[in-house]
Amino acid sequence: GESVGLHLPTLSVQEGDNSIINCAYSNSASDYFIWYKQESGKGPQFIIDIRSNMDKRQGQRVTVLLNKTVKHLSLQIAATQPGDSAVYFCAENILPYQKVTFGTGTKLQVIP
Amino acid sequence: DSGVTQTPKHLITATGQRVTLRCSPRSGDLSVYWYQQSLDQGLQFLIQYYNGEERAKGNILERFSAQQFPDLHSELNLSSLELGDSALYFCASSARTGGNTEAFFGQGTRLTVV
Numbered sequence: 138g139e140s141v142g143l144h145l146p147t148l149s150v151q152e153g154d155n156s157i158i159n160c161a162y163s164n165s166a167s168d169y170f171i172w173y174k175q176e177s178g179k180g181p182q183f184i185i186d187i188r189s190n191m192d193k194r195q196g197q198r199v200t201v202l203l204n205k206t207v208k209h210l211s212l213q214i215a216a217t218q219p220g221d222s223a224v225y226f227c228a229e230n231i232l233p234y235q236k237v238t239f240g241t242g243t244k245l246q247v248i249p
Numbered sequence: 250d251s252g253v254t255q256t257p258k259h260l261i262t263a264t265g266q267r268v269t270l271r272c273s274p275r276s277g278d279l280s281v282y283w284y285q286q287s288l289d290q291g292l293q294f295l296i297q298y299y300n301g302e303e304r305a306k307g308n309i310l311e312r313f314s315a316q317q318f319p320d321l322h323s324e325l326n327l328s329s330l331e332l333g334d335s336a337l338y339f340c341a342s343s344a345r346t347g348g349n350t351e352a353f354f355g356q357g358t359r360l361t362v363v
Contacts, residue, residue, distance in 0.1 A: 171351075180251065180339050180354030181292065226291060237282075239292035239354070 141161040149246045152225075158243045160227035163208060167229035171237065172201060172212045176223045186213070214245075222247045252276065253355035255340050261361045267328040270358045274321055274342030280304070281323040282352060283315055286337040293314055330362045 139148050150156045162170070168189040182198040187194045187201045187210075194201050215230035224242040252275035262268055274281050283295040294307035298317035309315075312330075317323040327334060337359050341352040 173354075180341075180356050182251070182353045182354070186351070209314075213307075228292075237294055238296070240286075248346040 146241070147246065148218045149248055151225045151248050153216055155242045156212075156217045156221065156245060156247075158212045158214075158225050158227075158245065159208040160240055162210060162227070162229050164229060164231070164238075165205075165208065166196045167230050167238075169230040170201070170203060170210050170229070171228045172199075173228060173239075174208075174221075174223045175226065175242070181211075181226060194240060206209050208218060217245075219249060221245060251353040251355060253340060253342050253353050255338075255355035255358050257354065257358060261363060262297070262330060264332060264362055266330050268324065268330065268360065270325040270327070270340075270360070272323045272325070272340030272342075273351055274323070275342075278342035278344050278350075278353075278356050279321065280343045281317055282341040282343075283309075283325050284339040284354075285339065286339060287358070288336070292339065295325070305328075305352050320359075321348070325340060327360070332362050335360055337360045340354055 140200045155157045161186045172184040175181045185196045185199050185201050187203050191204050192203050198215045202211045213223055222245055224244050226239050226242045228237045254273040256271045260268055268361045279300045285295055286292050296311040296315050297305040301317050312328050316326045317326045337357045339354050339357045341354045343352045
């Protein structure tokens with residue numbers, strides 16, 4: 138079946154460096170992608186989204202890149218801070234349905 | 250605070266029992282979603298309701314059922330519980346179904362089946 142997977146389960150980054158979290162998806166019909174951040178003991182929190190008619194979207198310190206050709210998604214966090222330590226999930230959706238499929242998640246550890 | 254409230258926060262019960270998890274969406278949100286997150290696993294979509302009607306179904310077991318009430322709160326009923334049902338259960342809400350709308354998650358209910 139369709140799945141969204143992540144290349145790395147854990148990523149360690151030095152504080153101040155940029156972080157890149159990758160995600161592969163397999164459903165070519167997916168047209169909406171979301172990144173969520175989940176801190177320990179909390180529910181997932183929306184970070185940024187992107188539609189399939191775009192290949193890049195920027196937010197505050199975060200950028201999402203979408204490569205539909207190879208079905209790859211990445212989240213870039215600039216100047217990573219200790220508060221960025223969390224598990225990051227990519228998720229895909231097929232509009233107009235709201236049946237979001239989440240990947241396993243990548244744990245980002247920021248080294249002070 | 251996401252505005253989504255889930256109760257209880259923790260629940261411990263025995264195998265074979267039945268439990269009900271409750272979710273109050275953000276004020277004005279019509280869509281409610283339920284997810285299951287097992288230890289070190291991703292979020293598994295269970296089911297979605299929109300304004301009282303079921304809109305999408307994921308990998309929800311037949312032992313599980315949900316409903317959304319006229320006041321838009323939702324309940325997830327888990328019956329004949331098994332050890333493998335131990336997980337975090339999240340509820341999320343969004344303003345409408347479809348479209349690229351952001352979903353807001355509650356803090357989750359941690360269910361432990363012993």
